[in-house]
Amino acid sequence: MPSPADQLSTIFAALADPPRRAILERLSKGEAPVGELARPFDISAPAISKHLRVLADAGLIEREISARWRICHLRANALQDAHDWLAAYRRHWEGNLDRLVEFVERTHAADSAKGPRHATKAKGK
Incomplete structure (x- = not known):
């Protein structure tokens, strides 16, 4: 076997x-x-x-x-081994995507806290 x-x-x-x-x-x-x-x-x-x-x-x-x-x-049932192998990679990518979402949300929140960009520059021109 x-x-x-x-x-x-x-x-x-x-x-x-x-x-x-x-x-x-x-x-x-x-x-x-x-x-x-x-x-x-x-x-x-x-x-x-x-x-x-x-x-x-x-x-x-x-x-x-x-x-x-x-x-x-x-x-x-013969597909179970393939499913199990793929599931490990699925967990890996889901974890990576979860971290990406957290990063984007933090970045967006930080940008929102700073206020609109270039507002003072546009008035000064």
Whole structure:
């Protein structure tokens, strides 16, 4: 089994491709046969199979064979590691933005306390 960092790389690589994200979006609404997943794309059956293999290798989908149907299911819990990794950066940026807001508010309050700028200069000209 890959290390957590390697698994993250695999997940993000799988998510980097728009057709794969579209497949995941469709599967978020429920399971679907491969033919239905392929329908919106103008690509070959082998290309769709490769996309599905990449998603399965990343742990994002599960494939099963039921009679003559190949059914795919979303494995949303596999996205938890990516979510956790992104959440750390979200907290970082939210903290930075909070400090920026405080700075702007302090600066604005200090400027307001000084009164209108250039008022005396404009009268003296």
